[in-house]
Amino acid sequence: MERKVGTISRGVRCPIIREGDDLAGIVVNSVVEAAQAEGFALRDRDVVAITESIVARAQGNYASVDAIAQDVKQKLGGETIGVIFPILSRNRFAICLKGIAKGAKKVVLMLSYPSDEVGNELVSLDQLDEAGINPYSDVLSLEKYRSLFGENPHPFTGIDYVEYYGNLIRECGAEVEIIFSNNAKTILKYTKNVLTCDIHTRARTKRILKANGAERVCGLDDIMTSSIDGSGYNTSYGLLGSNKSTEDMVKLFPRECQDLVEDIQSQLLKLTDKHIEVMVYGDGAFKDPVGKIWELADPCVSPAYTAGLEGTPNELKLKYLADNDFANLKGEALQKAIEAKIKEKDDDLKGDMASQGTTPRRLTDLIGSLCDLTSGSGDKGTPIVLVQGYFDNFTN
Numbered sequence: 378m379e380r381k382v383g384t385i386s387r388g389v390r391c392p393i394i395r396e397g398d399d400l401a402g403i404v405v406n407s408v409v410e411a412a413q414a415e416g417f418a419l420r421d422r423d424v425v426a427i428t429e430s431i432v433a434r435a436q437g438n439y440a441s442v443d444a445i446a447q448d449v450k451q452k453l454g455g456e457t458i459g460v461i462f463p464i465l466s467r468n469r470f471a472i473c474l475k476g477i478a479k480g481a482k483k484v485v486l487m488l489s490y491p492s493d494e495v496g497n498e499l500v501s502l503d504q505l506d507e508a509g510i511n512p513y514s515d516v517l518s519l520e521k522y523r524s525l526f527g528e529n530p531h532p533f534t535g536i537d538y539v540e541y542y543g544n545l546i547r548e549c550g551a552e553v554e555i556i557f558s559n560n561a562k563t564i565l566k567y568t569k570n571v572l573t574c575d576i577h578t579r580a581r582t583k584r585i586l587k588a589n590g591a592e593r594v595c596g597l598d599d600i601m602t603s604s605i606d607g608s609g610y611n612t613s614y615g616l617l618g619s620n621k622s623t624e625d626m627v628k629l630f631p632r633e634c635q636d637l638v639e640d641i642q643s644q645l646l647k648l649t650d651k652h653i654e655v656m657v658y659g660d661g662a663f664k665d666p667v668g669k670i671w672e673l674a675d676p677c678v679s680p681a682y683t684a685g686l687e688g689t690p691n692e693l694k695l696k697y698l699a700d701n702d703f704a705n706l707k708g709e710a711l712q713k714a715i716e717a718k719i720k721e722k723d724d725d726l727k728g729d730m731a732s733q734g735t736t737p738r739r740l741t742d743l744i745g746s747l748c749d750l751t752s753g754s755g756d757k758g759t760p761i762v763l764v765q766g767y768f769d770n771f772t773n
Contacts, residue, residue: 384766386751387411388759396437400427401640407761409648417765421652422685424764425641426748429659429680430620431760432631438609440601442625445476445616448600453572453593455480459564461487462582463574465497465531465538468621469674470574473597474542475625477572478549485567486542490517490557494575496670499539499557500526517557519543533668561585569593572600576617576676598676601629618659618675631657634681642683656682658762661746662738678745686740 391407394400404427412419433439449458458481463470465488478484490512491505492498505512508525517525522539530537539555546553556563561582564571569592573582579596586594597616604610611618611632618630638655645653659675679686748762 380766380769382766383769384747384764386747387415387763387765388751388757389761389763390758391431391761394431394434394760396435398435400432400435401637401644404641404761405644405648408645408763411763419645419649419651419653420765422654422768423651424654424656424686424744424767425645426656426658426744426762426764427637427641428748428752428760428762429618429631429657429675430628432634432637432657433609433628436609436631436634438611438629438631439622439626440476440605440608440610440616440619440629442472442476442479444605444608445473445601445627446479447605449477449480449572449595452595452599453480453570455482457481457483457485457568457570459485459487459568459571461561461564461571461573461575462489462494462578463542464493464495464576464674465499465536466674467534467536467541469619471541471545472621472624472627473574473616473619474545475549478546478551478553481551483552483554484546485564486546486553486555487564488539488555488557489559490522492669494578495672495674496664496668497531497538498529498669500529512559514560515558516560516563519555519557522555522557562589565590572596576674613680614676630659630675631680638681638683652685654683654685656686656741656745658741658745658748661749662742663746663750672746672749678739678749679741682741686744689739690743 389407389411391403394403404425408419408425458477460474460477463474463486488499491500491502504526510517510525519539528537528540543553543555554567556567558564561573562585565586569590571586571591571594573579573586573594573596575582575596579598583594583596598614600615601608601610602612602615609629611629613632614630616627616629619627622628634657638657641655642653645651645655656679658679660673660678662673662678664671744764744767747764751762752759
């Protein structure tokens with residue numbers, strides 16, 4: 378009987394993960410037990426995805442505020458530090474900011490506006506228009522910002538991040554000055570020692586700062602790249618991708634997890650005789666239409682994945698074929714014509730009109746986004762996601 382469903386995404390429950398746990402074994406057992414309990418079969422080219430959180434937890438990849446402070450002080454001098462372009466997040470940045478502030482005597486905090494890099498608004502574009510402010514050229518002091526826009530609590534959290542970040546820095550013993558600008562060079566009027574906290578534009582920001590007279594430049598990806606007094610670390614991403622663990626500790630993005638995904642794939646093959654792809658995923662890459670927040674606060678969607686997940690989709694648009702190539706057909710004749718077209722499609726459809734609108738994003742970004750939406754970030758308790766049928770098409 379032909380299959381009547383396409384892609385299926387299932388959240389899989391597993392035990393609470395602690396440092397030192399055999400994560401590969403737990404993942405494999407959880408997936409196999411879920412299949413047995415729910416009565417579904419595992420197939421070749423299924424995808425098992427594991428949230429980065431439990432990978433980092435199993436690794437014990439944590440860093441304290443004091444460790445962050447020590448690294449910041451060593452790399453940026455411990456005097457006046459420019460901290461520019463941070464995102465507005467208690468979970469993602471506030472604890473990092475504690476460590477940064479403890480590693481400096483003064484912090485000049487430069488916020489991008491009207492929103493941060495991932496879409497959290499300080500002010501709306503309408504407010505800027507009404508005030509006659511050009512965010513591409515105008516630099517605002519805290520006093521000017523307040524006189525023009527007053528307090529602007531975040532629509533979801535209710536936090537006024539300007540006040541919150543300022544108070545947090547002072548509570549950590551540092552002096553603070555807050556300015557608003559979208560030009561990285563602005564900070565060099567205040568200090569030549571700069572920590573740039575943007576995520577996806579960090580390479581450009583560093584290049585601009587170094588070309589215009591900055592003396593010491595670091596990104597969040599340069600802080601906590603090696604262990605400080607036994608702490609966790611991430612050689613590739615540093616503090617990028619970190620999350621709040623406690624009031625004085627962050628969980629870092631997982632490190633060196635390629636061996637993990639390949640081990641899980643190997644164990645699943647031995648147990649099930651199926652070639653299953655495996656990936657670690659973090660934030661999905663999608664934008665909320667109401668809050669305008671682009672979810673991707675991690676440096677990448679997937680830090681590790683098996684070889685079968687390399688590449689982008691190579692798909693034909695069914696509605697294009699139905700409305701154009703086979704507009705004169707219907708019913709079984711239409712179905713057979715489309716099936717034949719799919720079976721004979723080229724390996725690379727780039728530029729083919731019949732493939733337009735098929736989202737040529739990387740497979741790991743697409744599947745990781747699906748997994749992030751499936752597992753959520755709260756109490757679902759499904760940090761493992763099984764995706765089936767993702768590589769199927771109309772002919773299967």
